[in-house]
Amino acid sequence: MPELRKDPILKRWVIIATERASRPNDFKQKVQDQPGDVSKCPFCPGNEYMTPPEVLAYRNPGTIANGPGWWIRVINNKFPALKPEGDLDKKGIGIYDFMNGVGYHEVLIEGEDHFATPLTVTKELYMEIIWAYRDRIIELSKDQRIKYVIIFKNHGKDAGASLFHPHSQIIATPIIPSVIKNEIDNAKEYYDLRDRCIFCDIVTQERGHQDRIVFENNSFIAFCPFASAFPFETWIIPKKHYHRFEDIDKNHVVDLAETMKTVLSKIYLLLDNPPYNMMLHTAPPNSNSKEYFHWHIEIIPRLTKVAGFEWGTGTYINPMTPEMAAAELRKQQIQ
Amino acid sequence: MPELRKDPILKRWVIIATERASRPNDFKQKVQDQPGDVSKCPFCPGNEYMTPPEVLAYRNPGTIANGPGWWIRVINNKFPALKPEGDLDKKGIGIYDFMNGVGYHEVLIEGEDHFATPLTVTKELYMEIIWAYRDRIIELSKDQRIKYVIIFKNHGKDAGASLFHPHSQIIATPIIPSVIKNEIDNAKEYYDLRDRCIFCDIVTQERGHQDRIVFENNSFIAFCPFASAFPFETWIIPKKHYHRFEDIDKNHVVDLAETMKTVLSKIYLLLDNPPYNMMLHTAPPNSNSKEYFHWHIEIIPRLTKVAGFEWGTGTYINPMTPEMAAAELRKQQIQ
Numbered sequence: 239m240p241e242l243r244k245d246p247i248l249k250r251w252v253i254i255a256t257e258r259a260s261r262p263n264d265f266k267q268k269v270q271d272q273p274g275d276v277s278k279c280p281f282c283p284g285n286e287y288m289t290p291p292e293v294l295a296y297r298n299p300g301t302i303a304n305g306p307g308w309w310i311r312v313i314n315n316k317f318p319a320l321k322p323e324g325d326l327d328k329k330g331i332g333i334y335d336f337m338n339g340v341g342y343h344e345v346l347i348e349g350e351d352h353f354a355t356p357l358t359v360t361k362e363l364y365m366e367i368i369w370a371y372r373d374r375i376i377e378l379s380k381d382q383r384i385k386y387v388i389i390f391k392n393h394g395k396d397a398g399a400s401l402f403h404p405h406s407q408i409i410a411t412p413i414i415p416s417v418i419k420n421e422i423d424n425a426k427e428y429y430d431l432r433d434r435c436i437f438c439d440i441v442t443q444e445r446g447h448q449d450r451i452v453f454e455n456n457s458f459i460a461f462c463p464f465a466s467a468f469p470f471e472t473w474i475i476p477k478k479h480y481h482r483f484e485d486i487d488k489n490h491v492v493d494l495a496e497t498m499k500t501v502l503s504k505i506y507l508l509l510d511n512p513p514y515n516m517m518l519h520t521a522p523p524n525s526n527s528k529e530y531f532h533w534h535i536e537i538i539p540r541l542t543k544v545a546g547f548e549w550g551t552g553t554y555i556n557p558m559t560p561e562m563a564a565a566e567l568r569k570q571q572i573q
Numbered sequence: 574m575p576e577l578r579k580d581p582i583l584k585r586w587v588i589i590a591t592e593r594a595s596r597p598n599d600f601k602q603k604v605q606d607q608p609g610d611v612s613k614c615p616f617c618p619g620n621e622y623m624t625p626p627e628v629l630a631y632r633n634p635g636t637i638a639n640g641p642g643w644w645i646r647v648i649n650n651k652f653p654a655l656k657p658e659g660d661l662d663k664k665g666i667g668i669y670d671f672m673n674g675v676g677y678h679e680v681l682i683e684g685e686d687h688f689a690t691p692l693t694v695t696k697e698l699y700m701e702i703i704w705a706y707r708d709r710i711i712e713l714s715k716d717q718r719i720k721y722v723i724i725f726k727n728h729g730k731d732a733g734a735s736l737f738h739p740h741s742q743i744i745a746t747p748i749i750p751s752v753i754k755n756e757i758d759n760a761k762e763y764y765d766l767r768d769r770c771i772f773c774d775i776v777t778q779e780r781g782h783q784d785r786i787v788f789e790n791n792s793f794i795a796f797c798p799f800a801s802a803f804p805f806e807t808w809i810i811p812k813k814h815y816h817r818f819e820d821i822d823k824n825h826v827v828d829l830a831e832t833m834k835t836v837l838s839k840i841y842l843l844l845d846n847p848p849y850n851m852m853l854h855t856a857p858p859n860s861n862s863k864e865y866f867h868w869h870i871e872i873i874p875r876l877t878k879v880a881g882f883e884w885g886t887g888t889y890i891n892p893m894t895p896e897m898a899a900a901e902l903r904k905q906q907i908q
Binding site: 240392397 | 656
């Protein structure tokens with residue numbers, strides 16, 4: 239029997255219809271991308287001249303900006319969706335609202351290795367990636383025009399990646415995007431009613447029965463959400479209440495690096511290197527959401543097609559229960 | 574300079590960033606599907622035994638149900654996302670909401686021709702498709718458990734179609750899906766403030782300057798919305814206020830058939846048979862939205878990738894202005 243489950247944070251229903259497909263093998267959709275020629279990869283060491291200048295790099299002492307010697311490098315996107323120059327120039331056009339596309343669009347190169355996978359990336363490098371995420375959010379939030387900074391990763395062409403070399407993207411927007419606004423508004427409504435954070439309640443409930451837990455350490459749980467819209471959708475969330483990712487401290491960075499490496503390795507091995515998207519949701523820089531927002535990371539392997547029903551309704555059809563997805567991910571040994 | 578435009582109905586911002594790509598040719602992404610063997614197509618005449626029994630067919634007098642002689646045939650989906658049997662059995666599981674996946678999932682076969690295109694489908698056959706849409710919405714709405722009926726079409730594998738033979742799908746849900754709920758809630762808010770339908774205001778503004786109009790006849794306009802999330806996104810909407818598609822009369826069916834054939838033919842020719850999704854948004858069967866909801870059809874060619882940024886934020890990056898898309902579609906002659 240198909241099920242309808244409601245996402246308590248986005249308040250949207252998801253259809254779990256397992257009869258349409260049911261084993262992990264039904265979903266395998268290996269990344270088909272060719273690695274290409276490293277001599278032409280703009281993200282490889284030695285090719286720094288091929289990219290816009292770096293805005294941040296963690297590099298060896300004595301090495302020169304925009305040359306080799308780095309292990310993390312952040313650059314402006316060559317084809318930015320938003321640009322920092324100019325005024326917002328907000329205006330109405332009849333019944334419509336308009337503003338200039340002011341903002342930032344950066345690329346974070348996740349290390350020197352063109353061929354890196356979650357198995358080969360060290361916990362230490364994940365820690366550096368996390369510190370760089372934090373540095374960029376703090377830096378970009380200083381621009382008073384910026385209302386939100388989102389960090390995300392597209393892995394594989396089918397997940398929207400155009401370059402093979404491992405990288406994340408950072409976009410800073412002059413508006414609060416609608417999904418974030420929904421999460422905040424609904425979390426506030428829940429808090430106003432119950433005086434509790436909805437994300438904390440989710441952590442408590444998930445830790446209680448363990449059915450959807452993928453991994454847990456001192457500071458984090460990784461779990462497949464009750465109303466997962468996609469097979470093997472996995473969230474990483476701090477067990478304690480923190481609204482802003484960028485307030486993360488050293489101990490939490492260590493634990494987050496372990497969680498990311500573990501979860502991404504399990505997904506990589508179980509699903510044979512699937513395309514995926516990863517998104518970091520933190521509180522907006524200037525919001526009053528300290529009590530009720532709770533930062534988290536969402537990972538979506540891209541194994542199903544989003545078609546007319548999903549676009550037309552916002553209701554997703556997921557052919558796998560999150561309980562089964564979590565059980566498979568839990569079982570997956572990391573080599 | 575990139576732009577930010579707000580969709581007044583869904584209240585979500587869209588980024589229009591034309592520097593990332595700008596000519597229709599940049600977007601061409603022809604449907605690659607192979608037509609397959611018609612002798613094995615379950616939707617072809619003579620193969621009716623391959624499908625679940627029909628729930629509606631427009632067929633020649635004297636022909637027998639589930640045999641040839643039809644020109645429109647509606648069947649239950651062989652792999653339904655929702656099923657009519659059983660009770661909803663709504664319940665809370667801790668903080669989560671759950672109900673059984675009760676509903677309907679049907680397939681509407683749009684004529685006998687396996688190879689039909691918008692150029693070969695006659696206006697008369699489009700009229701029959703429209704009448705069948707109407708018949709199914711009215712029929713499925715009689716089930717008191719049903720809160721919404723959506724009709725949609727996936728064309729091409731990249732848009733989610735699994736069979737080549739032209740068909741639409743009908744899903745009846747026991748909940749009002751979130752996108753529809755948003756449209757209704759926001760349209761109501763607008764109406765409460767201004768005592769006017771937001772969709773009617775859009776029709777007036779679009780007809781005023783014509784920049785985004787693709788086609789117009791006595792009863793309908795087709796236009797590329799101000800905050801199009803996708804290149805060549807096109808909406809078809811009645812010029813007069815009607816909240817429910819299923820109240821459509823004969824004259825409007827004629828005009829809608831002409832509009833659908835014209836718009837889909839223009840998209841087919843300009844973009845060289847792209848994959849697309851088409852969604853019909855009508856008012857829910859039992860809603861009080863008569864004054865402020867306004868039915869319409871949304872068509873989305875699937876030419877861009879939806880990736881981490883879009884999933885994470887609900888903000889879409891569209892590399893083409895709707896004004897340019899509409900101008901190209903207007904210019905496109907139909908053979």
